[in-house]
Amino acid sequence: MEEVFLPLIICGMLFVALPWIIFHYITKWKTAATLTTGDEALLEELYQVAKRLDSRMDTVERLVASDNPDFRPARLMHDRETDNQQLRELEGLLGKNERMSK
Missing domain, CATH: 1.10.287 (Helix Hairpins)
Incomplete structure (x- = not known):
């Protein structure tokens, strides 16, 4: 059972959480760069x-x-x-x- 959850959690973090964090900070950076x-x-x-x-x-x-x-x-x-x-x-x-x- 643990052998199934660990790869799912890793894939979820890799394909969902990581891009979410990256895009969040990209949008923050773009809005802060304007006057x-x-x-x-x-x-x-x-x-x-x-x-x-x-x-x-x-x-x-x-x-x-x-x-x-x-x-x-x-x-x-x-x-x-x-x-x-x-x-x-x-x-x-x-x-x-x-x-x-x-």
Whole structure:
């Protein structure tokens, strides 16, 4: 009698329990890999803050440069297209994401 139950239990664990556990954790992994709406909102807010801070730094550098002719800004040039390329790409991605969500 035990010779029958032991192979049945092993086969049940091998063909039912093991795939069940594997698929359970695969679905958990897939749902955890996505951004939630809260995460997206936080990223959008951080992006807006970074944009405002960049604008403020440009203003401060212009004011200091107008007061002191020997001032050399350590940052990149103000509103130069090559400096703002990554910002433009991010704005394009955000715009596309907003259009897709509507």
